[in-house]
Amino acid sequence: MMRWEASGLDTLEQQVDRWIAAHEEELLGDIRALVRHRSVSLRGEPGFGPGCRDALREMLSLGARYGLETEDADGLFGVLTLPGGPRTIGLWGHLDVVPEGDGWVYSPYECTRVGDFLIGRGVQDNKGPCVAALYALRCIRDLKLPMRSTLQQLVGCAEETGMEDAVRYAELHPLPDYNIITDCGFPVCYGEKGMLSVRLETEAVLPPFVLDFSGGSVANIVPDSAFLALSPDGFAPSLLEAPCPPLTVERQEDRILLRAAGLAAHAAFPEGSVNAIGVLCGALLQAGLFTGKAQRLLSFVHDLCASTDGSALGIACEDGESGALTCVCGVLRFSNGRVELELNIRYPVTADASLLRSQLLQRCGQENVLVTSFTDSAPNYQDKRSVFVRTLNESFNEITGERLEPFVMGGGTYARKLPNAVAFGPGLPTELSPLALPAGHGGCHSPDEAQSIPNLLLALKIYVLSLVRLDEALEQENAGESH
Known part of the structure; x- marks a missing residue:
């Protein structure tokens, strides 16, 4: 697990640390509840198939339980909202998974805990990260952190099969002003190849x-x-x-x-x-x-x-x-x-x-x-010098003590289907050797897909603090433009 250094947000960091520690087991239980649904996306079926519909209902139920406004947007996305000001920051993820395939050591839909890891289809791509993003909004709400932006989490069900959900959603619904995709590695991916x-x-x-x-x-x-x-x-x-x-x-x-x-x-x-x-x-x-x-x-x-x-x-x-x-x-x-x-x-x-x-x-x-x-x-490409990219990247480095630069990758996320979008975590370097899995196991589309629990909790902390910092930076930028 990566470490984080003390920063100018010491008091806030301590509050967030205590909140995360108090809610860790609940977070893991919510991931298990989602993983139990075999949500392989089925093209042409309402809601992309019964597995995806069930997973989406589960996610919306969690959001409502934690005090967020929830909406099933035509079966394309679940939208969970923490109301704030007129500016909207969106966190995008997906509940559909690739088929489990053969050769698993552990049951793909039981979400087994082995030491500091969860193992199951979707724990890494992308149900675990979706729950981490949900808990970021929940933490901000519970701690009553002052936010001038409305925060939304948008969870889809057809990312793995071509992102038809995002294309159709964008045609039918207003989009957030700033879009963060929680389906990548840290720090900020500001571009994706065509x-x-x-x-x-x-x-x-x-x-x-x-x-x-x-x-x-x-x-x-x-x-x-x-x-x-x-x-x-x-x-x-x-x-x-x-x-x-x-x-x-x-x-x-x-x-x-x-x-x-x-x-x-x-x-x-x-x-x-x-x-x-x-x-x-x-x-x-x-x-x-x-x-x-x-x-x-x-x-x-x-x-x-x-x-x-x-x-x-x-x-x-x-x-x-x-x-x-x-x-x-x-x-x-x-x-x-x-x-x-x-x-x-x-x-x-x-x-x-x-x-x-x-x-x-x-x-x-x-x-x-x-x-x-x-x-x-077409490729997705944002200005890496923008307040949006720079604030997220600096926040990651400050929290972790790293000195990493934003990057461009060959992979594809919802960012390529959305305006003003970047990918930001939650992936962090992970050593899978403690699991003693066969070669080729443990990856996001592999048998025995594994997620480090400490890394996911660190990602949750990064999301909370980065959203607070981004909200402040955008407010300052807006104030500067108005003078």
Whole structure:
């Protein structure tokens, strides 16, 4: 857990510390109540499905219990309000979760406490943080801290499936003047790269002895497995005798399966990953199983997956604010001899999406590859010198004793769908080794998703003190502008 230093807010800090200590067990119990709902968002269903509806009702019930005004906004968001002045500061989070998947050591929806950790789907992303933000408003209300701003917490149910909830809410309802997304790491994320979702389709050039070809399941994850199924008649026996590492070869009744393994990572942070599709294509090229157009196709897919900078598509670029473009081929499907690829591209905040599209179309045209879908989610970028960003960042550093700078990331939060929005915590560096979990467990979308309790309590303190400081700073800025 990070430490905090004494500051000019000593008396207030002591009050907040005592309040948090007195309410810790209650806070953990409220997180457990939310985690018990399997709130996987379902597109096209009212309220995004029964699990999300139940979680939203639970959250609104908590808000009402703690003295906040509550509203179910068309099943899109729950809105919890602590009334103040005409200026509004919003805290945004989400109650929907990714599916739990397999391989858990602990029950995904029981919210198990292990030492100083909670384990369960959503404890980190994003139910635990939602409860921390709720308790920040509750603390401010209970301590009767003087606020000139109205504070709102807005909790959605479709963040993990494309943020349709935020888009529709923004069309139908007034938005806060300042928007803070509690679904990131500290300190302040003042920008998010643009996102391109691209689908490619190749010509039917693979020979008939290819029965199946597949890798990955979602576009925004570097795939850790891929396979090719061949008919025995078309297979080169030499590959069975001397398999090309790192392939594994399995002979079945009517086919031979070639499998490749990789190392998964989120498409926003692909550094250190290994794309299993690229591994498979590289081994097939090395084995010499294909010639002509089929060989050229495999070479194109291999190059696309072997790096994550977009150079294979002619779109590599970077800027000083947000770093380099990343490009991940997350899914490969096969049908009637054709290969379909799904790409997830995160581009710098100063890059031109239309230029990237033109460059991509040109490169794919050279390979006779068709671009069947191209969707752009524009970057989010705020002035890091603004009172909004500067106050939050300075508050974090003062409370923790750190000297961190605001940052830009490749990930995506509600901030990209909202005006005047930044992401601010609650993520803090966490050492999971005390849990002795298997490799790959403990992350926000992983089995045995884990949340450090001390870190979440520190985040709660940061939120309370930062909201007080932001309210004061905005009032001073407004007073200066009026003179």
